[in-house]
Amino acid sequence: MSDDFSLTFLGTGTSVGVPVIGCDCATCKSSNPRDQRFRSSILVRAGNQTILVDSGPDLRMQALREGLREIDAVIYTHAHLDHIAGFDELRAFCWRKAEPLPLHGTESCLETLRNMYGWAFFPENHNSGYVRPDARVIHGPFHYGELKITPLPVQHAAVETIGFLFEKGNSRKVAYIPDVKLIPEETLQLISGVDVFIVDALRPIEHGTHFSLNEALAAAAQIGAKETWLTHLTHDYDVELVSKTLPPGVQMAWDRLKLKLELS
Ligand SMILES: [Zn+2]
Numbered sequence: 001m002s003d004d005f006s007l008t009f010l011g012t013g014t015s016v017g018v019p020v021i022g023c024d025c026a027t028c029k030s031s032n033p034r035d036q037r038f039r040s041s042i043l044v045r046a047g048n049q050t051i052l053v054d055s056g057p058d059l060r061m062q063a064l065r066e067g068l069r070e071i072d073a074v075i076y077t078h079a080h081l082d083h084i085a086g087f088d089e090l091r092a093f094c095w096r097k098a099e100p101l102p103l104h105g106t107e108s109c110l111e112t113l114r115n116m117y118g119w120a121f122f123p124e125n126h127n128s129g130y131v132r133p134d135a136r137v138i139h140g141p142f143h144y145g146e147l148k149i150t151p152l153p154v155q156h157a158a159v160e161t162i163g164f165l166f167e168k169g170n171s172r173k174v175a176y177i178p179d180v181k182l183i184p185e186e187t188l189q190l191i192s193g194v195d196v197f198i199v200d201a202l203r204p205i206e207h208g209t210h211f212s213l214n215e216a217l218a219a220a221a222q223i224g225a226k227e228t229w230l231t232h233l234t235h236d237y238d239v240e241l242v243s244k245t246l247p248p249g250v251q252m253a254w255d256r257l258k259l260k261l262e263l264s
C-alpha cells in the first residue's frame, strides 16, 4: 500500500540474542515465540520507502522471516557489533538496485563501517556482488519521501549513539531508542509527548550502559507516550510475569510485532 506507514520489529533481543547459546534457563528453554529474540532492529515502511534500522548479525534470518526483498536505505544507531555485524548481508539488497545503497550514520559510525568493511567502500568497488554503499553522514533531520527522520543523540557507551524520531504527515510519531543509558535534555524535548516510544529495557537489574527496567519505566513516564514498547531485552525476563506488572500503556515488544502508524 503506497499510503502505508508502519514499523516492524525485526529483533528485540540484546547483543547475544535469546535464547542464549548454552543456557538452560526457563526463558531460553521456553517454547513461547515471544522468548525468541533476534538482535535489535526495526523496519520502517512509509509510502514507497522501506528503511532498515541497523544491520545486525541476524539480518539474513530477519529478512527471510519477513519476506523482505528490497530496502531503500539503512540508518544506523551506532557501531556496536549487534547493530552492524550483518553488514555483508546487505549484498542481497544491492543486487536488485541500480544505485548504491544509502547508509546513514554518524561520522564515527560510518568510519567504523569503513574500517571493518573497507573493500565495500573503496572507490574502485565496482563488483556487482559486493555491498555498494552510499555513505551519508547524519547531521540533522532528513527525509525519505514524506517520512521525516530526526536523529536523537543519547548516551549509551563509549561509542556515539543515536535513536530516531519518525514522522509522516499527521500520522503517529514514533521514537526508537534501542541502546541508551541516559537521554539528554535536548533529546527529551524532541520526543516529549510522542505517540509511540520504543526504548531499551535491557534487564531487571542495573547495567552500566543500558536502561534497566526501572530506568526505562521512569523514562516512559517522563516522556508520556500513549504507547511505550520495551526492547533490546535479555533472557532475564519472564515475559508473562513481567507483563502483568507494567504500567498502563507500557508493553514488552516481541519479534515480528508490527505497529500501524497511519491514523485511520
Ligand atoms: Zn537463558
Ligand SMILES: [Zn+2]
Pocket (backbone or CB within 6 Å): 078, 080, 156, 157, 179
Ligand atoms: Zn550498543
Ligand SMILES: [Zn+2]
Pocket (backbone or CB within 6 Å): 014, 015, 040, 080, 082, 083, 178, 179, 232
Ligand atoms: Zn545493542
